[in-house]
Amino acid sequence: MSTIAQPSDRSAATPVRASHPGRRPLDRVGRNLLGGPDRVTGADLARGIAVLGMFAAHVGITSADLGTPEGWLGLAHGRSSILFATVAGLSLALVTGGSAPLAGTALRTARGRILVRVVLLLALVAVLDLFGTRVLLILGFYAAYFVLALPFLRVPPARLAATAVLIAVIGPFLVYYGPEALARAGLRAPHDGSGAATDFLLTGHYPALVWMAYVLAGLAVGRSDLRSPTLQLGLVAGGFGLAAICSLASSVLVAGAGGTATIEGQVAVTSSAYVTPAPGWSDPWPPLAGLYLEGPHDDTMFEALGSGGFALGVLGLCLLLGRVVDGGARPGGAEGAGGAGGAGWFGRAARWVVLVVVTPLAAVGALALTIYSAQIIAIWWWTRTYWDLLDPPTNEPLGWMVLISLVVATLWRALLGRGPLERLFAAVARKVFPGGTGHSG
Secondary structure, eight states: OHHHHSOOOOOTTSOOOOSSGGGHHHHHHHHHHHTOTTOOHHHHHHHHHHHHHHHHHHHOOOOSOTTSHHHHHGGGTTHHHHHHHHHHHHHHHHHTTTTSOOOHHHHHHHHHHHHHHHHHHHHHHHHHHTTOOOOOOOHHHHHHHHHHHGGGTTSOHHHHHHHHHHHHHHHHHHHHHHHHHHHHTTOOOOOSGGGHHHIIIIISSSOHHHHHHHHHHHHHHHTSOTTOHHHHHHHHHHHHHHHHHHHHHHHHHHHHTTOHHHHHHHHHTTOTTTSSSOOOTTSOOOOGGGGGOOSTTOOOHHHHHHHHHHHHHHHHHHHHHHHHHHHHHSTTOOGGGGTHHHHHHHHHHHHHHHHHHHHHHHHHHHTHHHHHHHHHHHHHHHHHHSSOTTSOSSSHHHHHHHHHHHHHHHHHHHHHOSOHHHHHHHHHHHHHSOSOOSSOO
């Protein structure tokens, strides 16, 4: 989340220089909306898309038909949380030096602050879990990811990328066959907090043995030059290209194995998750074809590489849009970088259109922890008071949730800067580990 892993927004109380005293409040609003010079607009934008994508996955009516609006909303399933994990890795890189990793005391301070925020995150998810909304909360898993990422903070980008690919290829086999091996050995998957480590790594809804691939991929991107057009365009082309190749390969292999229904049927009659008592070592094991699937949370190689590539493609697009916004809006930014200098009035108009679209989404991303938590409370309250918001009759509730989030996040960021939870987490982390780390927050 933004409170854990990206340089924080400039506080609303931060003095702002202005050429005319009467313009200072307006200048402060503009600075708050852009988050200050240390903020990466593209990262906020991607995180905002991920948050709203999770809204769609939780309360939206979706389908698999891309010829309908519901079909496009269906893309949020699985992919929005994967995008969130990828941006989390990017943000970890930003808060620990970006393309020039911190070292020595500064790195120790940054690691300490991350650990403090991990503890706060676990406390927050414990509270949110009390509402019992049936939403599969990801925050506890995120806390585990950040701890697991700490040893990788000084690893070069190329090695991070290679490690991410290795996890995406090997991890799905472990997650697919690991719980089965435990069951056939007479052991069990954890059903309570006693098996938290096993649940985080192997058997949970977001197993780290697969999901760390997304975090490390984002960390590799964050250790690169985010301003490079080559990187941005490479993420777009490479990410979406990888997603298309994986989707095609999965479709061919699934069809050759008899189709999705056939594969799922074979898994159902061989997996200890469905068969009681658990099969023995000599009984048929779940078919390898189960790893050909690429559906949401299948945690197969094709989903890890395909949806991971999709997340990188979205991140590349967001960095490109952020480049347009930042080019003429940051202190010292060349207006031509946003297309305004060389293209005249058309370039300036285009940049303002992008600014109008990006600003609310980036505000949601900057207040991601607050907005995510408010979503859980809203789902709980509405379901308790009226009807089950996780089973809506139309997409109207989703539309209202998205609209209210965009408006509230934009106004809050413009007038007050950081979100309340983001501000609290950062303040506690600074209190426990005072001193500078090269970044604000």
